[in-house]
Amino acid sequence: MPASPSSSDPEAEMARLAAEIEHHNQLYYNDAEPEITDAEYDVLFRQLEKLEADYPLFANPNSPTRRVGAAPIEGFEQIRHPLPMLSIDDLFEISEDERDAVEAKTGERPPKEKEVLDFYKRLQKGLGTDRVPVTIEPKIDGVAVSLVYRQGQLDYAATRGDGTTGDVITSNVRTIKTIPMVFPDGVSAPDVIEIRGEIFMPNEAFAKMNEERDEAGLPTFANPRNSTAGTLKLLDPREVAKRPLDFIAHGVGLVEGGQINTVTEFHALLDQLGIRKNEPLWLAESAEEVLTAVRELDIARHQLAYGTDGAVIKVINRDDQTALGATSRAPRWAAAFKYPPEQKETLLQDITVQVGRTGKLTPVAELEPVLVSGTTVRRATLHNESFINEREIAIGDTVLIQKAGEIIPEVIRVVAKAENHPGTPFSLETYLNGACPVCAGPIERRETITGPKADPRTVVTHFCVNFECPAQTSSRMRQFVSRKALDIEGIGTIVAEKLVERGLVKTPLDLFSIPEATLADLNLGTDESPRMLGEKNAAKIVQTRERAAREMPLARWTFAMGIPQVGESASRELSRLHRNFGEIAQSDILAELRTLKTGDRKEANPLLAPYEIASEVGPAAAASALDFFQSEAGHHVLLRLAELGIDPQSDNYAPKPAEAAADGSSPLAGKTFVITGTLSAPRDDIAARILAAGGKVTGSVSKNTSYLLAGEGGGSKLDKAEKLGVTVIGEEDLDRMLGE
Numbered sequence: 001m002p003a004s005p006s007s008s009d010p011e012a013e014m015a016r017l018a019a020e021i022e023h024h025n026q027l028y029y030n031d032a033e034p035e036i037t038d039a040e041y042d043v044l045f046r047q048l049e050k051l052e053a054d055y056p057l058f059a060n061p062n063s064p065t066r067r068v069g070a071a072p073i074e075g076f077e078q079i080r081h082p083l084p085m086l087s088i089d090d091l092f093e094i095s096e097d098e099r100d101a102v103e104a105k106t107g108e109r110p111p112k113e114k115e116v117l118d119f120y121k122r123l124q125k126g127l128g129t130d131r132v133p134v135t136i137e138p139k140i141d142g143v144a145v146s147l148v149y150r151q152g153q154l155d156y157a158a159t160r161g162d163g164t165t166g167d168v169i170t171s172n173v174r175t176i177k178t179i180p181m182v183f184p185d186g187v188s189a190p191d192v193i194e195i196r197g198e199i200f201m202p203n204e205a206f207a208k209m210n211e212e213r214d215e216a217g218l219p220t221f222a223n224p225r226n227s228t229a230g231t232l233k234l235l236d237p238r239e240v241a242k243r244p245l246d247f248i249a250h251g252v253g254l255v256e257g258g259q260i261n262t263v264t265e266f267h268a269l270l271d272q273l274g275i276r277k278n279e280p281l282w283l284a285e286s287a288e289e290v291l292t293a294v295r296e297l298d299i300a301r302h303q304l305a306y307g308t309d310g311a312v313i314k315v316i317n318r319d320d321q322t323a324l325g326a327t328s329r330a331p332r333w334a335a336a337f338k339y340p341p342e343q344k345e346t347l348l349q350d351i352t353v354q355v356g357r358t359g360k361l362t363p364v365a366e367l368e369p370v371l372v373s374g375t376t377v378r379r380a381t382l383h384n385e386s387f388i389n390e391r392e393i394a395i396g397d398t399v400l401i402q403k404a405g406e407i408i409p410e411v412i413r414v415v416a417k418a419e420n421h422p423g424t425p426f427s428l429e430t431y432l433n434g435a436c437p438v439c440a441g442p443i444e445r446r447e448t449i450t451g452p453k454a455d456p457r458t459v460v461t462h463f464c465v466n467f468e469c470p471a472q473t474s475s476r477m478r479q480f481v482s483r484k485a486l487d488i489e490g491i492g493t494i495v496a497e498k499l500v501e502r503g504l505v506k507t508p509l510d511l512f513s514i515p516e517a518t519l520a521d522l523n524l525g526t527d528e529s530p531r532m533l534g535e536k537n538a539a540k541i542v543q544t545r546e547r548a549a550r551e552m553p554l555a556r557w558t559f560a561m562g563i564p565q566v567g568e569s570a571s572r573e574l575s576r577l578h579r580n581f582g583e584i585a586q587s588d589i590l591a592e593l594r595t596l597k598t599g600d601r602k603e604a605n606p607l608l609a610p611y612e613i614a615s616e617v618g619p620a621a622a623a624s625a626l627d628f629f630q631s632e633a634g635h636h637v638l639l640r641l642a643e644l645g646i647d648p649q650s651d652n653y654a655p656k657p658a659e660a661a662a663d664g665s666s667p668l669a670g671k672t673f674v675i676t677g678t679l680s681a682p683r684d685d686i687a688a689r690i691l692a693a694g695g696k697v698t699g700s701v702s703k704n705t706s707y708l709l710a711g712e713g714g715g716s717k718l719d720k721a722e723k724l725g726v727t728v729i730g731e732e733d734l735d736r737m738l739g740e
């Protein structure tokens with residue numbers, strides 16, 4: 001029975017709640033000035049969720065509840081842009097040689113930004129006037145997106161694509177809290193307005209996310225731009241919702257039922273809509289003023305929280321824009337001056353070696369501090385032994401450094417060798433006297449082959465293989481207790497480090513046997529000025545560790561182990577294929593999976609065909625999981641768990657079809673399903689239920705398909721099923737077949 005809503009009109013009540021929540025989203029995300037507490041916000045949010053569950057017919061796809069991410073989709077639809085999304089012409093710095101040449105010819109030495117002056121001359125000539133008002137604004141290093149609003153509602157969001165057609169990424173864009181899905185009440189905006197801008201990841205949030213990914217054993221991204229582009233291509237909006245994306249508007253496309261004539265009008269509208277505009281912005285009316293703005297922006301842009309790589313110069317006046325026109329590629333009324341990445345020379349004073357969570361040893365350049373793109377750089381990664389040898393880098397060299405994607409410093413090359421340059425190849429093993437710099441334990445050398453098949457490259461990396469190395473233990477400990485793992489409260493970085501430092505924890509599982517009183521007495525300070533953890537915090541740790549021991553399912557425990565390559569999703573998949581750690585350790589499925597080559601489709605292997613959906617466990621993850629449980633460290637973990645009486649169980653186990661058939665409970669035996677559209681649960685989970693009941697799941701509809709299970713918005717597959725006379729069923733039908 002639906003609860004009676006506080007108003008007799010649930011639809012109106014839902015709209016009211018949605019508007020109120022969006023108002024608070026605005027205050028929180030855009031203005032950083034919340035007016036209500038998180039708890040009060042949660043109450044509103046839950047009221048709306050409840051109403052949407054009770055009255056699904058009235059649920060609006062632009063509801064703030066959708067910001068957490070809707071169900072995964074099969075692929076992106078394409079849309080033709082109402083007006084082409086053009087590219088922009090780039091202007092570059094000219095070389096010293098060119099400057100010399102021009103000076104020799106004209107007697108006047110041009111600035112490095114000569115192409116900017118040439119561009120402005122073209123504008124003057126094209127319009128037949130000296131004073132051409134233009135704006136100068138940052139070129140944001142993100143991914144272009146078009147947001148189309150109809151009657152104040154987000155209609156769709158699309159990527160630039162080839163400029164003519166782009167991918168519809170609305171469900172991913174809905175997760176970006178700074179993009180309104182509905183315009184606030186009382187704002188008079190055009191009936192239809194296309195707002196164009198840039199989706200990006202702020203530098204700090206990007207760095208934090210990369211750190212977390214690294215800790216979780218997931219691949220890291222090279223820079224915020226790649227990471228943004230990769231995120232927007234994800235088919236699961238719930239994943240997108242976890243990534244720190246943001247948006248800034250920089251232009252208008254289609255406008256109907258209204259007018260926007262100037263930058264000022266556009267910015268005023270953006271302010272009213274609560275959409276972030278591109279700032280800082282300069283106005284200029286002469287070539288000199290443009291040059292000054294371009295140079296000022298180069299200084300100001302380093303204070304921005306996101307990456308920028310140029311200055312966009314745009315003619316202000318709409319009529320002037322029309323008069324100047326465009327080529328098929330780019331408008332003639334705009335151009336982007338690209339700032340060269342700032343590079344600096346500095347002294348490589350020392351090479352230190354860091355130990356990561358997985359034991360990976362990373363050589364780090366300790367540099368004479370130098371200011372690059374607005375921040376002081378003291379250290380830069382040297383990646384691995386191969387990187388050092390390919391570039392013949394040695395202590396005492398003068399090196400050229402630059403910030404990749406404007407944030408991560410890297411060594412580009414040696415500009416002057418040290419006087420006593422060693423010359424011979426650098427060996428990390430010799431450098432460290434064969435021992436881990438933190439625990440003095442043994443080091444293992446690993447070779448991996450990367451690069452294109454035609455031109456393979458061997459990369460040499462090193463690992464500390466002492467599972468109890470303190471450097472590894474404290475960061476593994478942080479993952480162990482993290483929210484996505486065992487969610488044990490009260491253990492931050494400092495507590496984790498101190499537990500290891502004081503010898504209380506050699507492996508994360510030791511956490512379970514520390515007496516409460518010992519925890520309370522843990523000194524987080526120094527011997528001189530002690531600071532105890534205290535009874536309250538100790539009690540919280542004990543309480544939550546007991547909950548983890550009793551209740552946390554296998555997937556969480558697997559993720560908590562911090563096995564290289566086994567992140568959150570791989571952990572869930574492992575727990576779908578196994579009941580407990582014992583089964584994972586002895587797994588035939590994993591033994592098969594590890595033999596596959598990356599990218600192999602699993603239907604190539606009959607044993608694995610039913611597990612086509614278990615796509616998250618690639619050969620690398622399978623091998624890593626098996627190796628872990630069959631290693632001494634893994635045996636130790638299993639033994640300790642047994643001693644502690646902890647035996648985590650899978651909460652999403654889908655037994656092999658053969659097993660299901662054998663116990664006579666296979667209602668779907670012999671039936672083949674295809675799944676399409678949006679359903680109440682992730683498609684993989686539904687597929688797993690079908691498999692568990694002895695059915696099969698395939699990707700495309702054929703005459704051999706028994707049923708097409710169609711959720712909301714199933715497209716081409718529905719047509720095909722109809723054509724072939726395949727029975728189309730809904731989720732309730734499936735539940736009935738499964739006797740649920």
Ligand code: IVH
Nearest residue numbers: 086087088137138139140144250312331334
């Ligand atoms: S204006 C026709 N302004 O650069 C000119 N573009 O445009 C329309 N970009 O991928 C673009 N920052 O998304 C403009 N402040 C800015 C920009 C900007 C970044 C991107 C844009 C597109 C590329 C070319």
